[in-house]
Amino acid sequence: MSYISLSHEDKQKMLAAVGISSLEELFCCIPDEIRLKRNLNLPPPLAEPELVHYFEEIGKKNDDSSYLSFLGAGAYRHFIPYVVDYLSSRGEFISPYTPYQPEVSQGTLQVIFEYQTLICQLTEMETANASLYEGASAAAEAVLMAHRLRGKPKILLAKTLHPQYKSVIQTYVQNLSVEIEEVNYSKSGEVDLDDLTGKIDGEMSAVVCQSPNFMGIVENLDRIAELARKHQALFIVVVAEAASLGILKAPGACGADIVAGEGQSFGLPLSFGGPYLGFMACKKDFIRQFPGRIAGETKDAEGKRGFVLTLSTREQHIRREKATSNICTNQAWCALRATIFLETLGREGMRELAHQNIQKANYALENLARIKGVKRRFGGPIFNEFVLEIDAGWPKAEDFLRKNGILGGLSLEPFFPELKNCALLCVTEMHKKDDIDKLVRLLGEVLR
Amino acid sequence: MIREPLIFEISAPGKRAFLLPKLDVPEKKANLAGLPLREDIEGFPQVSEIEVVRHFTRLSQANFCIDTTFYPLGSCTMKYNPKVNEKVAQLEKFLFSHPQAPQDLVQGNLEILKSMEDFLCEITGLEAFTLQPSAGAQGELVGMMLIHAYLKDRGHPREVVLIPDSAHGTNPSSAHVCGYRVQEIKSNERGTIDLAGLSRQMTEDVAALMITNPNTLGVFEFDILKIAEIVHGQGGLLYMDGANMNALVGKFKPGDMGVDVIHLNLHKTFSTPHGGGGPGAGPVGVKKQLAPYLPIPVVEKGPSGYVFNHDRPKSIGRVRSFYANFLVIIKALAYILSLGAEGLKEIAEIAVLNSNYLRKSLETVYHLKYSAPTLHECVFSDKFQKEHGVQNIDIAKRLIDYGLHPPTMSFPLIVPGALMVEPTETESKRDLDLFIEAMKKIALEAVKTPEVVKSAPHASLVRRLDETSAARNPVLRWEGDKG
Amino acid sequence: MYPKDFYYSQDHEWVKIEGDKATVGITDFAQKQLGDVVYVELPAVGARLNIHQTIGVIESVKAVSDVYSPISGEVTAVNEELNNSPEILNQDPHGKGWIIRMKVMDKTDTEKLMNSVDYEKYLEGIES
DSSP: OOOOOOOHHHHHHHHHHHTOSSGGGGGTTSOGGGBOSSOOOOOOOOOHHHHHHHHHHHHHTBOGGGSEEOOOTTOOOOOOOHHHHHHHTSHHHHSOOOSSSGGGBHHHHHHHHHHHHHHHHHHTOSEEOSOBSOHHHHHHHHHHHHHHHHOOSEEEEETTSOHHHHHHHHHHHTTTTOEEEEEOBOTTSSBOHHHHHHHOOTTEEEEEEESSOTTSBOOOHHHHHHHHHHTTOEEEEEESOGGGGGTBOOHHHHTOSEEEEEOTTTTOOOGGGOSOOEEEEEOGGGGGGOOSOOEEEEEBTTSOEEEEEOOGGGSHHHHGGGOSOOOOOOOHHHHHHHHHHHHHHHHHHHHHHHHHHHHHHHHHHHHHHTSTTEEEOOOSOBSSEEEEEETTOHHHHHHHHHHTTEEOOEEOTTTOTTSTTEEEEEOOTTSOHHHHHHHHHHHHHHTO | OOOOOOHHHHOOTTOOSOOOOOOOSOOOTHHHHTSOBOSOOTTOOOOOHHHHHHHHHHHHTTBOOTTTOOOOBTTTOOOOOOHHHHHHHTOHHHHTOOTTSOGGGBHHHHHHHHHHHHHHHHHHOOSEEEOOOSSHHHHHHHHHHHHHHHHHHTTOOOSEEEEETTOOTHHHHHHHHTTOEEEEEOBOTTSSBOHHHHHHHOOTTEEEEEEESSOTTSOOOTTHHHHHHHHHHTTOEEEEEGGGGGGTTTTBOGGGGTOSEEEOOTTTTTOOOOTTTOOOOOOEEEOGGGGGGSOSOEEEEETTEEEEEOOOTTOOOOSSSSSOOHHHHHHHHHHHHHHHHHHHHHHHHHHHHHHHHHHHHHTTTSEESOOSOOSSOEEEESHHHHTTTOOHHHHHHHHHHTTOOOOEESOSTTSTTEEEEOOOTTOOHHHHHHHHHHHHHHHHHHHHOHHHHHTOOOSSSSOSBOHHHHHHSOOOSOOTTOO | OOOTTEEEOTTSEEEEEETTEEEEEEOHHHHHHHOSEEEEEOOOTTOEEOTTOEEEEEEESSOEEEEEOSSOEEEEEEOTHHHHOTTHHHHOTTTTTOOEEEEESOGGGGGGSBOHHHHHHHHHHHHO
């Protein structure tokens, strides 16, 4: 297939206009040694029906979506209203460029402005940016931002941060003079406040904690915020399951200085991990150190309201090596989907969705914990994920469940060796009571 | 045209756009008891479905987009986004695939990742790829980290990265985020890297030279092999910003030019849609000596199928959650498969033809600071028009009145008043001629009626926006919900 | 156009010397290049600066510029007005738009600077 729009005649006319007789003459400014003497070794081009068939065949080698899945751990299956697909598939949303020319990008810019407002409302923070790549790098950017603001050599991370987020933070700080220390979790699965009190000192740029955390436990953020404030450290709250913001006390209300997280729950399909949606919000005072694009409101020459990208001088294309970050792209189209999602669900819908997650997850947890040989591993309160400990060993249970068409959960031992035979399960509003009952019944069966 | 209000301005209690199925498990208050709860989401919208649909449909109509408009944006490669690629990226087997699923159940996904890596190796001549970076800028950062890790492993990561004064802003900022100090290399009168200057500046303290080739002026670094020699001679590495791959694809391989590390922009060369500013993808390719440092996990083909390998002790670590902007990878892969070797070659040939056609048609009307031959893009300046008080930004805004998106402005920094034009290979001669005609008319207007140009745009939804007060007094969210 | 009692640096800063007190700002040429100033980052009072050390940063809508100290000295005052009204830098760069006041450390530093005549010649060279 070729997407060229020149006719034979066009080519001839244009070659003549340029003053050459062949296309090859255009490349005479490139030394011959570098010229490829053969075509690339690629398969012959596929026509449209062949292309679709090719991908359908590869798709058949995937089988996970045919299972009843209780997987979470950073990617969440939520309902996506059909208007999200319908509206976001418009060419006027898919194919524009970054809105650097605001007069012809008011659609994109207004969407970003609304998105920023919605994130502020959900997190109860003063300022949000136009999105970052995804949750893990958003968390890393938050750490870098705190380091720029406070300049202290250490960062305190909760051990219960998503392992991948921890890993990315470590990658980002490895070439800077920043030391990472971890805080343990308690029996309830929450951040161990005694351990935190013991470890925190005046040398910390930030305390970073996730809620709901990787174990599914909802943290008491207020107390952590207090400790951070006492030692002039910034309090960064990471949110991997954004749907929780619909019902849980907002990080801003708990004393967060920076909130960073993953917005995939807001209308993005699982997509094997991407593209997702990093979000970030902070206090107004920190705005000059805030990475990423930001849209702002202004007026045009006739006094009409309009929106523009603003505070651009923080960004790479102007500030260059002194930029707050090297970020260029945001995830505009993903943020668009999130905006449509959030505005469709609305005030009532967000709360209802979150509420159903809590009720269904607790229903599952209660009934599973009743099975002999299954234990609720952590006593802390949950949103839609929880950890089970299986006496007979998780692999045995996992195997049996798979043979019966269920992906039961994520084994935690590879990430936390002390959590032997533990698995992380996720239940959302998408799981019917029958699905949960089936899981309970089958788990009961294999452990009998 | 109606100006669409903010959703919050049409929101009111009692309206709803969404209904969940009723809760089918027993509702227990105790489940909420231990949780810190919010009372409400202050100010959050409440609208009906038709209001959502009209709101976003109208907003979409306030956008230019490739599907309606020519974007001669230098360095952005705003080519057509093929629709079949959208279709294949939405196949349910990919869309509903959970990234934590057991590897044996997602062999199709892993095959896609591995195939893409293999194709990119063939296209670029580099020897191993990572698809993790979510964008070009992140790709650059990864590239810098790889170089740092490689050199550190050999005793000394070094302190400095050399970057031409014509480079895109992400280059120095990425080097800086990695902890390197940036030293600028001046371009010569041709607009290319001055070899004598490079020889002087290339010391054992320099980790790498970051180049774009062809450079941001659209000029090919003819001395690239010599440049690579100088850099390698001092034990440094050559990094290529692959943003301008559109001029080379199918005909030249960066690997043959001495490039050690490259990042590509799938949303540029490989046609994935820009989406108004993302998502994109910025895969990074390396020569094999740098492969051990690639981010984990790495996709490998084993005896029993594809696996993610996390056991890579020299790896720089993870740079994102999960694996890649997977759906973006699918679209780019579909593009490569649709075009094949001949099709990819044709991209470069026609992209360069289209650009030279524009250059030839406009070079008497607009000042071209550098006269060297250009490939897929060229940079004009507002020098002639400035004599009448008309600047590049005015020309840009006036193009909007002609139904065209402005070219890239004020970059590269070495061309004051720059207008960087890149048509890409998918534009028709008709659209190119419309652009040429508009630019010629504006040049005339600059002489005869400069005020019209200076107060443009006139025909757009909003007139020129006040970016100064937006920055002086930032209003970054709707504030109607504050008491 | 350019005050005769000022000295000028190649980076377009001006300095006015009165005894051992100095006032520093950026020139009209610099403010024109920057465009509408939106934010000025000021140093701390008491900061000691060498010649060409960064005093602070000026942000406009489209550009950012470091301000370099044309002489060595100790910062005795910063122009707080610029926090609320950065536009003063555009409106009156040689007067109300002053950036810092310093205590001069080495009186011979001004020998490295240009006078107004040389500066105007220097500008002509740039603009051609």
